[in-house]
Amino acid sequence: MSAVALAVAGGAVLLAGLAAAADGALLGGDPDPEPSPPVVGTLRRGERAHRALALTRVMAHLVAGAALARATGIQRGDGVRGWGIAFLVGLLVVIVVEGMSRSLGFATAPRLAIAFSPLIRVLDLVLSPVLRLGVVLDTTFERVMPAPSIEERAEQREEATEQFRQVVAAEADVSRDEEALLHGVFSLGDTAVREVMVPRVDIVGIEHTTNWSEVVDRVRSSEHARFPVYEETLDNIQGILYAKDLLPFVIDDDEPMHGWQTLIRPATFIPTSKAIDVQLRDFKAARTHIAIVSDEFGGTAGLVTIEDVLEEIVGEIHDEYDDEEPEIEQEDNKRFWVSGRLALDELSELLGQDFVREDLNTVGGLVYETFGRVPRAGETVKLGSYKMVIERVRRRRIERVYFERVQTPAGSAAVV
Structure with a gap:
């Protein structure tokens, strides 16, 4: 065996191990800039540092393999057995060096990343021509084959x-x-809370100053289990009142000593854009069943319960108190009665016509956009190949809409 070749192989293996450990440290955590030298700032350019370390490891493994072959006297004519032994030895070295070193670096990050910062600087400097060539090639490929847009990736x-x-x-x-x-x-991960929430107009809440008898009457008549408690308006929600917390006092026919307001529990506020799969995990972690949905201005857009999320998986959940008309009714595939809360993509799929509009989610929103005001029951408008009739409006809420297929060709909407 050649001592020089063994020394070269050992040095190459050591360099590969150091580079693997440094790479693992960079992946394991961002270095703390306070106790570190100014070079740590360059470590934050993670992509360039990873490339330098990866290239160093590849070159070191190649050198180590060649040196080991020279040290053990393996030559081209040694046959399958000799090359098989060389391959197994090289594979073992790579596994040990890459596995142990990267695990060590990852476990001790970011401390080890700071310690290896001089090595990373040297490698970055020495390999800078190759790294620049890599950047040029990346830029060229991106121009020839541009990356897909966010919409395309989605x-x-x-x-x-x-x-x-x-x-x-x-x-x-x-x-x-x-x-x-x-x-x-x-579909849970692609569905936002705003698509399943109970809208603000349907929230059954209790004003903070309501007297005890009215609170009890509200709870008994509404048949809900949880009630947002607000001060003056629903935009100022103070918390959630649970019906089960009232039960002992209702049974004893006695008001809480310090007022029913002491029974209010804290409310959870979430944005309208939050994915419902994330919210389902949060419900489970916090052991709560209700959250208030806030709009971008800090007001109350609605509320969402764990039942709303589960209904996206198993469909509508009805209990003995539910007496709701179906969301969709149809006759002869020509006449359709739909709820104002029906999603526009579902309406489009049902009627075979694209009703989807930007910044609109429901049939009620489509009605408002078409009329430009709150329509009256019985008003009619033509949308493409369908006649849309407003069947039921409660205050400003569109509750029921009728669609009938007509023979007139698609055109602009016309209010009748």
Whole structure:
């Protein structure tokens, strides 16, 4: 064996191990700039540092492999056995160096990243011509093959999710109901809270200054289990009142000593854009079943309960108190009665016409945009190949809308 070749192999393996440890440290945490030298600022350029370390490891492994072959006297004519032994030794070295060193660096980050900052600077300086060439190649490839836009990536992700759901459904030989359940599970991450929340106009709340007898009457008549408590308006919610907290006092026919307001629990506020799969995990972690949805101005947009989220998976959940008309009714595939809360994408799929509008989510929003005001029951408008009739309006809320297929060609909306 050649002592020089073994020394070169050992040095190359050591360099590869140091580079792997430094790379693991960079992946494990961002270095703290306070106790570190100014060079730590360069470590924050993570992509360039990772490239320098990766290139160093590749070159070191190649040098180590060549040196080990020279030290052990392996030559071209040694046959399969000799090269097999060389391959196994090289593979073992790579596994040990890459696995142990990267794990050590990751476990001791960011302290080790700061300690290795001089090494990273040297490697960055020595390999800078190659790194610049890599940047030039990246830029060229990006111009020739531009990366997909955010919208395209979202569409690709949705297509991949739908294909995966179909494959799972086909392989598992599930029923129609089970397939709908799978669709609900896979769509959770793409559904925002604003799409399932109870809108502000439907919130049953209790004003903070309401007297005890009226609070009890409100709880008994509404048949809800949780009530937002507000001061003056729903934009100023103070907390949540649970009906079960009132039960002992209602049974004893006695008001709480310090007022029913002492029973109010803190409320959780969430943005309208929050994904419902995240909110479902938060409900589980916090052991709560209700959250107040705030709009971008800090007002109250609505509320969401764990039941609203679960209904996206299993469909509508009805109890013995529910007496609601179906969200969709149809006759002869020509006449359709829909709820004002029906999503526009569902309406488009049902009627075979695109009703989706930017910044609109529901049929009620479509009605407001079309009329430009609060319509009266019985008013009619033509939208494409359909006649839309406002069937029921309660105050400013669109409750029921009727669609009928007509023979006139698609055109601009005209109010009748």
